[in-house]
Amino acid sequence: MKFRSKSFSLILAAVMCATLLLPSSAEAKKLKVITTLTDLASLTQEVGGDKVEVEALAKGYQDPHFVEPKPSFLLKLRNADLLVLVGLELEIGWLPPLITQSGNPRVQVGAAGYLDASQFAEILEIPQGVVTRAMGDVHPLGNPHYWLDPENARRVAKGIAGKLGELDPADSAYFQERLQDFDKRLTAAEQKWDAEMAPYRGRKVVTYHNSFTNFAKHFHLEVIGYVEPRPGIPPTPSHTIELIGLMKRENCKLVLVEPYFDLKTPNSIGSATGAKVLVYLPSVGGEKQVTNYFELFDYDIELIKKGFQ
Numbered sequence: 667m668k669f670r671s672k673s674f675s676l677i678l679a680a681v682m683c684a685t686l687l688l689p690s691s692a693e694a695k696k697l698k699v700i701t702t703l704t705d706l707a708s709l710t711q712e713v714g715g716d717k718v719e720v721e722a723l724a725k726g727y728q729d730p731h732f733v734e735p736k737p738s739f740l741l742k743l744r745n746a747d748l749l750v751l752v753g754l755e756l757e758i759g760w761l762p763p764l765i766t767q768s769g770n771p772r773v774q775v776g777a778a779g780y781l782d783a784s785q786f787a788e789i790l791e792i793p794q795g796v797v798t799r800a801m802g803d804v805h806p807l808g809n810p811h812y813w814l815d816p817e818n819a820r821r822v823a824k825g826i827a828g829k830l831g832e833l834d835p836a837d838s839a840y841f842q843e844r845l846q847d848f849d850k851r852l853t854a855a856e857q858k859w860d861a862e863m864a865p866y867r868g869r870k871v872v873t874y875h876n877s878f879t880n881f882a883k884h885f886h887l888e889v890i891g892y893v894e895p896r897p898g899i900p901p902t903p904s905h906t907i908e909l910i911g912l913m914k915r916e917n918c919k920l921v922l923v924e925p926y927f928d929l930k931t932p933n934s935i936g937s938a939t940g941a942k943v944l945v946y947l948p949s950v951g952g953e954k955q956v957t958n959y960f961e962l963f964d965y966d967i968e969l970i971k972k973g974f975q
């Protein structure tokens with residue numbers, strides 16, 4: 667009897683300790699979301715609010731095609747309830763082995779916690795006919811840099827809100843409310859951005875990689891060429907000469923470069939054509955002060971306006 671009552675009180679003490687050590691119920695309920703890119707993390711944070719804990723694997727200044735996998739990525743994926751990725755093979759060079767090695771059944775391809783955001787977005791430049799990666803083209807399924815159109819952000823945020831509600835039905839209404847609030851703020855921001863960009867409609871630009879297509883479409887700019895001969899293929903002298911000729915004929919005065927490319931070729935193109943060469947940000951976190959999706963457009967629009975002036 668004595669023994670039993672002693673073990674009972676030990677168990678009781680253990681339970682009480684465990685209760686004290688547990689996070690509050692609100693905290694315990696937070697969904698752990700890992701996104702590949704910072705932009706998806708920003709959109710998830712917008713709709714997830716304080717019911718989610720979000721972290722991106724890649725930094726905003728890294729080339730999203732070629733992110734160096736770290737052991738810490740595995741730990742993050744191991745504990746995730748949801749993985750949100752860009753898709754269209756953008757992350758094919760680094761993400762698939764991490765998913766497998768994480769051993770987390772929740773985020774495996776096809777599982778409930780695996781969300782390919784490209785299904786929600788308008789995808790441009792979908793190749794016709796059979797495409798292989800043999801040519802080195804890193805966009806075999808269409809242009810994966812679709813998040814730089816606010817309309818696609820709206821659609822992706824809606825898809826994420828739906829998924830969060832599916833994984834956490836008790837907070838489904840909360841996610842929908844957050845989505846509506848985000849939608850409203852995005853619409854207001856878009857009106858401001860559209861007005862700022864209106865004077866530059868039809869202006870021609872060259873970009874290093876074709877990560878700018880959706881932005882250009884939304885704001886009615888014309889991308890006439892790329893520093894890369896094909897997506898993922900480094901510049902060649904013959905292509906650079908052709909591009910310089912094209913820019914002169916078309917009177918193109920702006921070259922936009924993603925932060926992860928060498929400026930040597932763009933600068934030589936700039937001096938040959940008199941075009942300005944500017945580093946634009948394809949992703950949140952490309953510069954320290956750009957901490958969310960809204961600030962990303964504020965930054966890039968300010969930069970592009972200066973580029974055209």
Ligand SMILES: [Zn+2]
Nearest residue numbers: 804875876897
């Ligand atoms: Zn790309």
